[in-house]
Amino acid sequence: MIYRLLAINIDGTLLQSNGRLHKSTREAIEYVQQKGIYVTLITSRSFPSAKKVAKALKLDSKIVTHSGAFVASDSDKPVLVRRIQEEITFEVVRLLEKFNCQIRIVDDKFSIANVSKLTHNLLAKTVFQSGDPLYYAQQYVDSISETLIDNPVSPPKLEVYFNDKEDLHDAKKALSGMFTEVQLHDVNNYRIDIVPQGVSKLNGLLYLGELMGISRQQMVVIGDSFDDQEMIEEVGLGVAMGNAPNHIKQAADWVTRSNNQHGVAYMVKEHFRKQQPIEFLRKMNIIK
Known part of the structure; x- marks a missing residue:
C-alpha cells in the first residue's frame, strides 16, 4: 500500500513527556514531507495550542483539533466547525x-x-x-x-x-x-x-481526507490515547506508541518506541524510507 497522509497525535506521541519536540522528530517530519506525504496533527487540544506545535514543525497543512470538531490551517478560515448549542x-x-x-x-x-x-x-x-x-x-x-x-x-x-x-x-x-x-x-x-454528536478524531480525519482526495486506506495514524484507538483501527496503517495502554497497542498494526524514545521518528524513518516520493509515483502512473 502507498500511503499519502500521516496524522500524528500531539501529547504522549509527538511530544516527549517534558512537553518538548526532539530534534529527531522534527527531522523525521521534514523527511516525510520531502517525499510528498501530507502531514497533519490530530489532537484533542484547542486550535491555537495545536497550531503552535504545527509552526514548530513548519507545517502549514490543515490540522484536526478539538477532538475532530475544528479543522483548519487558519483559525479564521476553518474548513470544518462543529459546535455544541x-x-x-x-x-x-x-x-x-x-x-x-x-x-x-x-x-x-x-x-x-x-x-x-x-x-x-x-x-x-x-x-x-x-x-x-x-x-x-x-x-x-x-x-x-x-x-x-x-x-x-x-x-x-x-x-x-x-x-x-x-x-x-x-x-x-x-x-x-x-x-x-x-x-x-x-x-x-x-x-x-x-x-x-457525531464528532470524533476519526470523522475529522476522514473529512480532511475527502478534501484532499485521500482514502482512509492511504492514511497512517500514530497515537497513544484512548480517543486514538478508533483511528488506529480504521486507517490503512495504525501505529501505537510504546507508551500507549495495552489495548491501544493490541488494536494497532504496528507498535513503535515510546515518546521519550523518539517513537515517531523511528516509525517514520523505518517505514517511509521504503516508499518512493509521491511525485515519482505519479510520473510512473502508479498513483493519480
Whole structure:
C-alpha cells in the first residue's frame, strides 16, 4: 500500500513527556514531507495550542483539533466547525457542577474553566498541556453556569477532569442518559471530552481526507490515547506508541518506541524510507 497522509497525535506521541519536540522528530517530519506525504496533527487540544506545535514543525497543512470538531490551517478560515448549542452547553455544565471536577469550555479562541483544586498529578499535567496561556485566552470563574447566563457560549468542545474514577463513571452515566446532542470521549482514566454528536478524531480525519482526495486506506495514524484507538483501527496503517495502554497497542498494526524514545521518528524513518516520493509515483502512473 502507498500511503499519502500521516496524522500524528500531539501529547504522549509527538511530544516527549517534558512537553518538548526532539530534534529527531522534527527531522523525521521534514523527511516525510520531502517525499510528498501530507502531514497533519490530530489532537484533542484547542486550535491555537495545536497550531503552535504545527509552526514548530513548519507545517502549514490543515490540522484536526478539538477532538475532530475544528479543522483548519487558519483559525479564521476553518474548513470544518462543529459546535455544541448554547442551551445544551449550559445544561451540561449545570449537571457537571454537581460533581467534583474541573470543567473547561474550550472554544477556538478562548477557554473558561471553574476554579478547582486538582489533587491528581496526572490530572494537573493534562490540564497544563491542553491550554497555552501565551497563545490562548483563559478565564477562571467560580461558577461556569452563572457566567453562561450572561455570556452564552457555543463551543466545539468541553473538557472535564476528575479526581476520582467513580465520579467520572457516574458523570458519564448521567450525561449519556440526559443528552443525545453530545458525544463523550474517554481521553484517559481521569478525563472525558464532550463534543457535538457525531464528532470524533476519526470523522475529522476522514473529512480532511475527502478534501484532499485521500482514502482512509492511504492514511497512517500514530497515537497513544484512548480517543486514538478508533483511528488506529480504521486507517490503512495504525501505529501505537510504546507508551500507549495495552489495548491501544493490541488494536494497532504496528507498535513503535515510546515518546521519550523518539517513537515517531523511528516509525517514520523505518517505514517511509521504503516508499518512493509521491511525485515519482505519479510520473510512473502508479498513483493519480
